[in-house]
Amino acid sequence: MPIRTDAAYARALDAADPLAKYRARFVMADPDLIYLDGNSLGRLPVAAQQLAVDVVTRQWGQQLIRSWNEGWFDAPARIGAKIAGLIGAQPDEVIVADATSINLFKLAVAALRHRRERRRILTDDLNFPSDLYILQGAIDLLERGHVLRVLQSPDGIHGPVEALATELAGGLADDVALVTLSHTVFKSGYTYDMAAVTRQVHAAGALTLWDLSHSVGAVPIDLNAAGADLAIGCTYKYLNGGPGAPAFLYVRRNLQERLLNPISGWWGQPAPFQFGLDYQPAQGMQRFLTGTAPITSLLMIEPGVDLLLEAGMDALRSKSIQQSEYLIGLWEAWLAPLGYRLNSPRDPAWRGSHISLGHEEGLRIDLALIRDLGVLPDFRSPDNIRLGIAPIYTTYADIHTAAARMQQVVADQLYVRYPAEKPAVT
Amino acid sequence: MPIRTDAAYARALDAADPLAKYRARFVMADPDLIYLDGNSLGRLPVAAQQLAVDVVTRQWGQQLIRSWNEGWFDAPARIGAKIAGLIGAQPDEVIVADATSINLFKLAVAALRHRRERRRILTDDLNFPSDLYILQGAIDLLERGHVLRVLQSPDGIHGPVEALATELAGGLADDVALVTLSHTVFKSGYTYDMAAVTRQVHAAGALTLWDLSHSVGAVPIDLNAAGADLAIGCTYKYLNGGPGAPAFLYVRRNLQERLLNPISGWWGQPAPFQFGLDYQPAQGMQRFLTGTAPITSLLMIEPGVDLLLEAGMDALRSKSIQQSEYLIGLWEAWLAPLGYRLNSPRDPAWRGSHISLGHEEGLRIDLALIRDLGVLPDFRSPDNIRLGIAPIYTTYADIHTAAARMQQVVADQLYVRYPAEKPAVT
Numbered sequence: 145m146p147i148r149t150d151a152a153y154a155r156a157l158d159a160a161d162p163l164a165k166y167r168a169r170f171v172m173a174d175p176d177l178i179y180l181d182g183n184s185l186g187r188l189p190v191a192a193q194q195l196a197v198d199v200v201t202r203q204w205g206q207q208l209i210r211s212w213n214e215g216w217f218d219a220p221a222r223i224g225a226k227i228a229g230l231i232g233a234q235p236d237e238v239i240v241a242d243a244t245s246i247n248l249f250k251l252a253v254a255a256l257r258h259r260r261e262r263r264r265i266l267t268d269d270l271n272f273p274s275d276l277y278i279l280q281g282a283i284d285l286l287e288r289g290h291v292l293r294v295l296q297s298p299d300g301i302h303g304p305v306e307a308l309a310t311e312l313a314g315g316l317a318d319d320v321a322l323v324t325l326s327h328t329v330f331k332s333g334y335t336y337d338m339a340a341v342t343r344q345v346h347a348a349g350a351l352t353l354w355d356l357s358h359s360v361g362a363v364p365i366d367l368n369a370a371g372a373d374l375a376i377g378c379t380y381k382y383l384n385g386g387p388g389a390p391a392f393l394y395v396r397r398n399l400q401e402r403l404l405n406p407i408s409g410w411w412g413q414p415a416p417f418q419f420g421l422d423y424q425p426a427q428g429m430q431r432f433l434t435g436t437a438p439i440t441s442l443l444m445i446e447p448g449v450d451l452l453l454e455a456g457m458d459a460l461r462s463k464s465i466q467q468s469e470y471l472i473g474l475w476e477a478w479l480a481p482l483g484y485r486l487n488s489p490r491d492p493a494w495r496g497s498h499i500s501l502g503h504e505e506g507l508r509i510d511l512a513l514i515r516d517l518g519v520l521p522d523f524r525s526p527d528n529i530r531l532g533i534a535p536i537y538t539t540y541a542d543i544h545t546a547a548a549r550m551q552q553v554v555a556d557q558l559y560v561r562y563p564a565e566k567p568a569v570t
Numbered sequence: 571m572p573i574r575t576d577a578a579y580a581r582a583l584d585a586a587d588p589l590a591k592y593r594a595r596f597v598m599a600d601p602d603l604i605y606l607d608g609n610s611l612g613r614l615p616v617a618a619q620q621l622a623v624d625v626v627t628r629q630w631g632q633q634l635i636r637s638w639n640e641g642w643f644d645a646p647a648r649i650g651a652k653i654a655g656l657i658g659a660q661p662d663e664v665i666v667a668d669a670t671s672i673n674l675f676k677l678a679v680a681a682l683r684h685r686r687e688r689r690r691i692l693t694d695d696l697n698f699p700s701d702l703y704i705l706q707g708a709i710d711l712l713e714r715g716h717v718l719r720v721l722q723s724p725d726g727i728h729g730p731v732e733a734l735a736t737e738l739a740g741g742l743a744d745d746v747a748l749v750t751l752s753h754t755v756f757k758s759g760y761t762y763d764m765a766a767v768t769r770q771v772h773a774a775g776a777l778t779l780w781d782l783s784h785s786v787g788a789v790p791i792d793l794n795a796a797g798a799d800l801a802i803g804c805t806y807k808y809l810n811g812g813p814g815a816p817a818f819l820y821v822r823r824n825l826q827e828r829l830l831n832p833i834s835g836w837w838g839q840p841a842p843f844q845f846g847l848d849y850q851p852a853q854g855m856q857r858f859l860t861g862t863a864p865i866t867s868l869l870m871i872e873p874g875v876d877l878l879l880e881a882g883m884d885a886l887r888s889k890s891i892q893q894s895e896y897l898i899g900l901w902e903a904w905l906a907p908l909g910y911r912l913n914s915p916r917d918p919a920w921r922g923s924h925i926s927l928g929h930e931e932g933l934r935i936d937l938a939l940i941r942d943l944g945v946l947p948d949f950r951s952p953d954n955i956r957l958g959i960a961p962i963y964t965t966y967a968d969i970h971t972a973a974a975r976m977q978q979v980v981a982d983q984l985y986v987r988y989p990a991e992k993p994a995v996t
Contacts, residue, residue: 173631202599216813389864434671442867
């Protein structure tokens with residue numbers, strides 16, 4: 145059934161939205177901006193803004209070193225325990241530390257050392273490239289003949305589930321040490337069935353390592369129910385933790401004591417401030433810490449996570465699907481006739497919370513939207529305009545306006561003033 | 571010649587201090603607090619406080635993802651280039667990233683792979699324990715039979731320079747791959763002669779890796795003049811970069827292209843936003859980046875570095891020595907008779923900018939000073955009360971008051987209400 149394309153319908157959907165009240169919990173400095181890049185950098189929670197001021201007045205400015213005992217020292221575990229509530233993990237299975245790529249290095253290397261008789265690592269070409277880079281580097285470093293199999297997506301949109309099943313049931317299955325995938329992939333938004341893949345991986349005797357960066361906070365995740373072994377994820381996208389905020393790690397509880405952090409620094413010691421000369425791994429997730437966390441950036445993760453916990457992942461997912469379907473409806477009505485292609489799965493069951501629309505003039509359209517039309521998506525080569533729906537603050541009116549301007553930019557050829565070259569960062 | 575112990579003399583020294591004006595550039599939220607822990611967490615620059623507010627209003631709050639092209643993307647290299655001006659390096663030899671321990675892992679592993687025919691790593695028992703932990707972990711990971719020789723300080727205060735010279739001239743010298751030391755050691759403040767040690771190390775064909783955490787910003791460093799190969803350092807001590815602010819790495823320019831970052835993430839790629847599937851190391855220091863930097867914590871490093879550059883390292887060192895000698899004079903007059911021992915080198919040429927005073931009741935004294943007497947040093951086992959002099963904001967009056975209260979706390983036995991147990995963090 146075609147959707148209604150009038151603005152009144154968008155307003156009616158917003159009026160009926162039970163999560164609409166959460167938008168006011170975010171800083172809306174520019175009310176005219178249509179921000180659809182929450183899948184890259186989430187908006188600033190008002191509470192995080194207040195917290196930042198507290199850090200540079202009271203916490204650092206006045207309490208100085210004493211603040212370590214007043215909420216800094218336990219922040220990695222405290223915030224990790226809250227994130228656990230968003231991803232179906234126990235509070236003591238998640239901790240916040242470092243960057244996502246560094247955490248992937250820690251857990252991938254730990255897994256390869258744990259399954260040291262096996263040599264194969266499986267991933268796919270939809271995975272975030274840094275994940276592949278980290279795996280390539282780990283293989284070079286270990287010098288034990290590991291093989292990285294990058295399975296090819298059949299269409300650049302959907303995950304290679306058949307190829308993966310074949311690998312995990314074939315003659316080399318018992319040589320697979322690790323399967324590591326993005327739960328939701330960064331370009332198309334394709335989302336794996338975590339439980340089904342994990343079952344296949346476990347049947348082959350291998351470990352799973354999920355990158356949750358593009359799903360956490362937008363897609364319900366149940367690591368425990370899936371039996372997932374390892375996961376990492378980013379806090380600055382749908383968690384709204386702030387630019388480059390530290391990432392998180394998850395290790396299944398009964399695997400924690402069997403894995404070693406290869407970057408074995410003092411914060412992973414049971415007693416970092418006793419300054420013994422021999423490293424001992426701490427119990428539990430603390431062993432996956434390394435050095436001192438960037439406290440200001442770390443603390444600002446907490447308010448965004450609190451908001452998501454308050455709103456509830458099921459309600460957020462329900463709105464995300466409704467908004468995504470609404471956007472796809474507008475694409476069908478307005479944008480497909482102008483050459484926009486849907487580069488995301490059509491079925492919401494296989495989709496995260498961003499929609500990629502391809503167009504042969506994608507980059508120029510993206511630039512015109514950002515610079516002239518007040519719409520902020522982002523762009524991923526070769527032609528993907530990514531539209532991120534962050535259900536905790538995105539409105540139906542945002543989506544309606546964005547789609548209308550995407551229609552206008554092509555219908556009126558407003559993009560032609562931009563050269564088809566790539567900016568440094570979008 | 572004994573120093574004058576009267577308060578008027580301290581006031582006179584402050585009145586004559588050419589750097590006194592810089593104190594007003596820092597937030598002094600509690601004017602009665604005697605803060606002598608700038609060697610652990612530096613004070614908050616006023617400009618950093620203003621910057622934090624800008625980050626959570628304009629930069630993140632309003633500009634959102636666009637800020638990546640407005641000062642975030644180039645911040646690691648931009649701030650690194652400024653730090654280079656404090657440590658005798660070229661602007662393109664320093665970059666800011668991650669935690670100190672993670673950077674040590676990157677550079678130590680890179681050095682061991684570069685000198686792969688050699689098996690010995692030399693360090694000492696005065697080095698920061700996390701550095702030893704990282705080296706122990708790297709050896710276990712590489713599984714190539716590396717040997718970590720931890721040379722013993724002759725007295726727990728001074729570096730084992732004779733033992734080091736013997737190792738570097740002996741029969742196993744040509745098996746030494748790497749010598750890694752704290753330039754200024756964290757307990758006693760002993761400071762190595764970087765140029766002399768580097769000459770010995772190079773004569774043996776090995777590489778040097780200096781941890782500058784406890785010297786940068788307080789002791790003039792000339793990495794280029796010393797011919798130093800590699801260095802890492804912390805930004806939250808004398809650089810006043812904020813709690814857990816990201817650390818920095820230095821690699822001698824003509825070594826940069828020969829070393830590989832083992833944690834090979836997308837930010838170390840020449841074109842991270844082209845999302846190719848195969849890692850290529852970027853040229854120069856960029857290759858030692860891994861993931862997205864914690865921007866809020868990262869940006870706040872810059873104002874503190876600017877202040878040090880403005881004040882000048884020679885002037886800061888001159889004041890640091892004068893203040894340290896003043897403190898030692900007060901120790902001789904007031905504290906030595908009460909059982910305080912000088913656990914730092916007596917000669918300022920071998921000392922950084924903190925003084926460790928030992929006392930058999932050290933921990934209890936430390937607690938009484940912090941909780942009852944408004945003096946904030948820190949404590950390092952077994953008995954070291956560390957008094958950090960940050961010449962950019964520490965006053966002679968601070969030092970005079972601290973010494974007077976350290977006299978009082980023992981003379982009047984004000985510490986006896988505290989049990990001799992260790993707090994979690996001090």
